[in-house]
Amino acid sequence: MKPFPRAEVSRQALQHNLQRIKQIAPNSKIMAVVKANGYGHGLLNVAHSVCCEQGQADGFGLARLEEALQMRGGGVSARLLLLEGFFRQADLPLLIEHDIETVVHHESQLEMLETVELSEPVTVWLKLDSGMHRLGFSLADFQQMYQRLLACPNVQKPVHLMTHFACADEPNNAMTTRQIEAFNNLVADLEGDKTLANSAGTLFWPTSQADWVRPGIALYGVSPVIGDRGYKHDLVPAMELMSRLIAVRELKQGESVGYGAHWVSSRDTRLGVVAIGYGDGYPRNAPEGTPVMINGRRLPIVGRVSMDMLTVDLGPDGLEQVGDDVQLWGKELAVEEVAEHIGTIAYELVTKLTPRVAVELLD
Numbered sequence: 400m401k402p403f404p405r406a407e408v409s410r411q412a413l414q415h416n417l418q419r420i421k422q423i424a425p426n427s428k429i430m431a432v433v434k435a436n437g438y439g440h441g442l443l444n445v446a447h448s449v450c451c452e453q454g455q456a457d458g459f460g461l462a463r464l465e466e467a468l469q470m471r472g473g474g475v476s477a478r479l480l481l482l483e484g485f486f487r488q489a490d491l492p493l494l495i496e497h498d499i500e501t502v503v504h505h506e507s508q509l510e511m512l513e514t515v516e517l518s519e520p521v522t523v524w525l526k527l528d529s530g531m532h533r534l535g536f537s538l539a540d541f542q543q544m545y546q547r548l549l550a551c552p553n554v555q556k557p558v559h560l561m562t563h564f565a566c567a568d569e570p571n572n573a574m575t576t577r578q579i580e581a582f583n584n585l586v587a588d589l590e591g592d593k594t595l596a597n598s599a600g601t602l603f604w605p606t607s608q609a610d611w612v613r614p615g616i617a618l619y620g621v622s623p624v625i626g627d628r629g630y631k632h633d634l635v636p637a638m639e640l641m642s643r644l645i646a647v648r649e650l651k652q653g654e655s656v657g658y659g660a661h662w663v664s665s666r667d668t669r670l671g672v673v674a675i676g677y678g679d680g681y682p683r684n685a686p687e688g689t690p691v692m693i694n695g696r697r698l699p700i701v702g703r704v705s706m707d708m709l710t711v712d713l714g715p716d717g718l719e720q721v722g723d724d725v726q727l728w729g730k731e732l733a734v735e736e737v738a739e740h741i742g743t744i745a746y747e748l749v750t751k752l753t754p755r756v757a758v759e760l761l762d
Contacts, residue, residue: 428611434615447474450475
C-alpha cells in the first residue's frame, strides 16, 4: 500500500521539461535550479533525473553550501553554483575540495577571497545589481569589483558574470528590458560566461538567453506568471500531491464542520475527510472552495484546514468511499490554480511540504 500523504515526482516529466527548456533556449547552457530540496521534489531525485551524465542539464544552481555537499555526497559530479555565494571564509576550502562554484555579490566576500590562503583558485560568478536591489554590486561599483577579482590569485580566470530579474514574471513590464540593457552594456567587452534569465526570463524574454539560463520553477512544470499555466508552454507538472479519504460521513442541513464551526451546510450532504493538513504543509489559510480532485471530480474544501486533516463537500449524491485517492494538485488540478485560490504562489506550495509527506520518484 502506498503511503499517504505522498508527493509523486515524475522523472519523465522532469526530463520532458528540461528538453522543452532546451528548445526554448537552444543556444544556452542549462543551469537547473534545485534549491529548496529541488523545489520540494527531492534534491537528488531531480539531480539524477536531469543529470549531466545523461546529456541534459549542464549544471545546477543551489542556495546553500549544505545543498551542494548533499549533491556531491549523492554522486552528482556536475557543475554546481552557490547562487547566494559563501557565507564564511571557512567555507572556501570546501568549495575547492568539492569543486563548487560561487557567486560573489558583496564586498565582504571579496575581502575574504583576498585574505585567505587556498590550494587553488575558486570559480567565481560576479553578480551585478541591475535593478533587483537585493544582492549584487551596483552599476557604479561593478567595474572596480571586477578588477579586484581579476587581481586576486584565489579567483579562477575568467570571472563569470550574472544578474537577476525583478519583474520578468510580468511580461509587459519594461523594467526587464532596462535590466537586460544595463547588464549587456556593462559586460559587453568582458570575458567569462554570462547569465541573466531565470524561468520567467527564459520563457518570456528571449533576449535574456545568454550563455546560460537558470530555470527553476519551469523545470517542475509550473509557470512563473500569475494567471498562467505550465501546460501553455508544453510543460508537464512533475509533482502530484496525493492523499486519501479516511472517513465519509453524512451531514445535515444547518450542521457545521471543523474548528470554529465557520462553515455551515446549506443542505443535507456527504463529507469526506482527507488525511492531510498544515502539519504536512498544506496551507491552513486555504479558503472554502479551494478545489481537490477525487475520482475525476473537482470538489471544494469546506471548513478550516486542521493540522492533520481537511474536509471536502462530496455533495448529497457523492459516491466516494473511504480509501479513495485525493489529488491536492497535479496533472488533473494545476498547482498554479490551487495557489490562486489560496492567495499565494505555486513556488510556496511545492517547497513548504513537510517531512511527513513521503516523496516518491516515479518513472
